[in-house]
Amino acid sequence: MTLSALMPVLDRYFWLHIAVIAALLSLLFVLPEYHSGIMARVMVLVVYALGYNLLFGYTGLLSLGHALYFSAGMYGAGLAIRWLDWSLFPAFFSGIVAATLVALVIGSLALRTIGVAFMIVTMMFAQTGYLLILYFNEYTRGDEGFVIGQAARLIEWGSITVDLSAPDNRYLAAWLVLSLCLLVKLILVRSPTGRVWIGLRENEERARLLGFNPYRYKLSAFVISGIYAGIAGALYAILFGYAGATFASIQYSILPLLWVLLGGAGVVLGPVFGTVVMFYLVDYLSEQTSAYMLFVGVVLVVLVLVAPRGILGSLRRRLLHGLP
Amino acid sequence: MDFWPYLLLASLEGAVMAAVLALTALGLSLVFGVMRVVNVAHGEFFMLGAVLAWWFSSVSTQWFGISPALAFTVAFIMSPLVTAAVALVADRLVLKRLNYQPEATIVATIGILYIIQQLALTFYGPDARPVVAPFSYRVQLPWFGYSGYKLFVIAAAVFLLGLVWFLLSRTRAGLLMRATQQDYETAQAFGIPVSRVYAGVFAFGAMLAAMAAVLIVPIQQAHYLMGLDPLLLSFIVVIIGGLGSLRGTLIAALLIGMSDGIISVFFSPTLAKILATTLVAMVLVFRPQGLFGDRPQ
């Protein structure tokens, strides 16, 4: 892509996203240890939600099985480290490749369906993936999962060694990956492909009449979304040293949906806010009561009644027209 | 055990599952068919039915000292009614205000799911608790013993399903439902109180789930996390059967219930589950309208 092709993208909204990225970096220096620790984890999960938003928010496809791609990334990286002794970068990429392949296969099948059937098909395939992890217990240690050794969590570059299990390095790694993913997403949704995605969400028939092949475009959204999930899964395994079947369970397919809805579906930055708000909500409420999910439920119901477009979606309607 | 008796046993188990599943899925199917609402909280109505059944049966035995059979009857009447009332409230307070818009209702019902689940945890607790079966008769077959109550569950479910069929096809309430399902706007134009039909259908759907739960709770136990499984299975049944097709829902319930039992004869349990889930997904992929849906949705 030449610079001139990028020019229309470099508007005030581009700089808004750069500002958010810069703010996230500066938080490392401002936040107390506890909160910067939380933010490191949340940023990894935001990557997951960013990808989910591409599929759900932009292309209008509601998947209930994204934990499959998250865990494909997690196990793609984790198993390579555990059984093949791969070092960090190869393992990270093997996670991404695993998620890509799984998303490609499942996506090409699942996209033959639409609506509720699509939800169910994605969910069933994810359930199959979850059961497969349990079935191959010998390699995966099933539900119990396994620890990813410290040695595989080092970046070694000549004489420089960066330990990703150290808090600041972890934060920076999460931030770096998130920033890249955020910018790529911003560019994607404003690209011609992104406009077709939105077109499919609004009116598939019209997109078809305009000569776009809906299946191809949906598949591209599905796979890219799966890659995002895989990146997040692999990154989680490496930064936090654990892979387990829990991350493949249905609960982890529903979570990105909630984060995206809360933050604003179809807004690039939506998942960033949604994930942060949801995390702190649970973290705070769980100190007050063991029924904290009750309040999460209430928040969801109130949200959908009062601000159905989520935090940023509502903001965009009132203030920031044209926010991508 | 020899092959044929084993197959018989697996079929019986499959039939129990199919019976309960048919009732639960029928509730989900009605709600989807008439209201176009994907009710993610359906499994929680099932759970609520089971938990309330425990409460009603233990309260009535403890306070009034009545027999297990009578206590079970009390639970069987009261628990679905209370569950229906809860659903009615949810419909009026939330779903109606959302105009039953599909995506919004999915989110709202996820919220309702958490609310009901956590209320159960708070007031009922985390333990799995049993309800005493109304009778405990063990049928001794030549090859194995079988619970008489399980056979009763099959019979009761068939009877209830018949009742629902009668209600839908032979009564005025059923006519209103069907009319609304077929064409919402025309129904409204003909003066059908669509809003009230919706409320009724939502409550009725929840009631069916609760009835299924009361039947199953002497076999399994009431637990606050028990709603997920029936939810997933009902979804599968409804989709496989074809959205909104009640006949399809029943056949699919039979198919799913029986196959779950029978596949387990041939494969190791976890592998059987893997095959079953993949099979369901593949059926949908290659026949997205479901096995019995007549129109592409």
Add this chain to the structure above:
Amino acid sequence: MSRDSKRDNHRDTSLDLNRQPVDVKRRKLLTGLGLTAGAVAGSQLLPVTGRYVQAASSEPIRIGFQAHRTGIGASYGRWYERTTIAAAARINDMGGINGRPVEIIVEDDGTDPKRGAEVIEKFATKHKTDVAYGTLFSHVVIGSAPRAGELKMPYFVVSEGHHVASGMLNRYVLQPGITDVKSQVIAMAPWIGDNLGKKVTMIYPDFAFGHDHRDNFSEAIKAQGGEVIEKIAIPPTETSFFKYFPKIPRETEVVYHVMVGPAVLTFVKEMGEFFGANRPEIFGFIDSLEAVDMNSPGLEALDGTYFWEAMPRYATGDEHDAFYRAHVGVNETGASTTDAKDVSTYSHMFGCWETLNIIKRGMEACNYQGPDDRASLIEAVESFETFEKSDNHPQGDKVFNGKTHQAFGAQHISQLNEGKLEVVHTTSIEDGMYEDEVDYTTQSL
């Protein structure tokens, strides 16, 4: 040594019998050998006022309790919490730790490994607890352990999983209060082979916990000249079990079962229904019926079958057991003293009680002052070798392996007789010993 004598001084004041009527027994305390014999044997009650006066700091010792308040582990979690509160109250009544009161900070992990790791971070960086403690479910332990190691937060788990002793975790994770599953299973095999039969069919959940049972028991029963003739692994999502029982071969002499989760009662009920009067011997791990009333409808069919118990649910008349029961609020039949329907997880939760007492002993041994002493606390606990049966260790004597960070204790086999479990055999600690698989002390702190 001056510090040590100071620590002992403040205990030798007076007793407050009104607060603790059961106290008489406590004088028989003789907890352990080694480093802290003097300090702990001297533990006695102090009057409420002025209890902590002589401590260098009266700031409480903060113990972060990672609790399964919600999620699949909540039945266990609730009893773990009650036991923990009771043990901490007793420690405080005895003068706290190093003259400082103990404060338990509870955080719910939702029985989820991701939240578990977050909770560990929260303990380390927000609550600034001295140690983290109390986790049961293995996946939560394994998900949390790397973070505990990185944050250099001593993490005392009460999980009975083999993960600690297998070497999978790190030097900051210890399991000194409860025997691991590998040891339990090995200790059971000889008795089963000798008394119940040699041809065993195993039924277990198809996940890591079940596989630990499968692998360790298969090997152990082979050593007895027996054999596992069929292995039936039940998927964890299963809610009905009847259809799996025909897979049990006819020549089976013993059915070995272990199940966890909310469907356990269904499982044992259906097993009873399937066999009727004509059944093989049945041996189960009490996990299949923890928090379940033995008199629940449908359990009659299990009468005469055997169960592993770490600590007998029905009171045996043992004085330390009685003491512990009274403190935790459990009656003679293992249910809550306030609600007879509320049955405890008696074979697991003692681990919380004992672990807290070990934390106390460890902190006293290294004269723990604050987070800077966390490494010395690990070393102090690693140096322990035995825990003697006492009010601090009501389950019984234990041997602690400082290299593998794992404790070993005696196990019980009980028979279900008319809705009541009666101990028929108690293993020796040696029955459950196996070779070390790791030496954590070689890792840096």
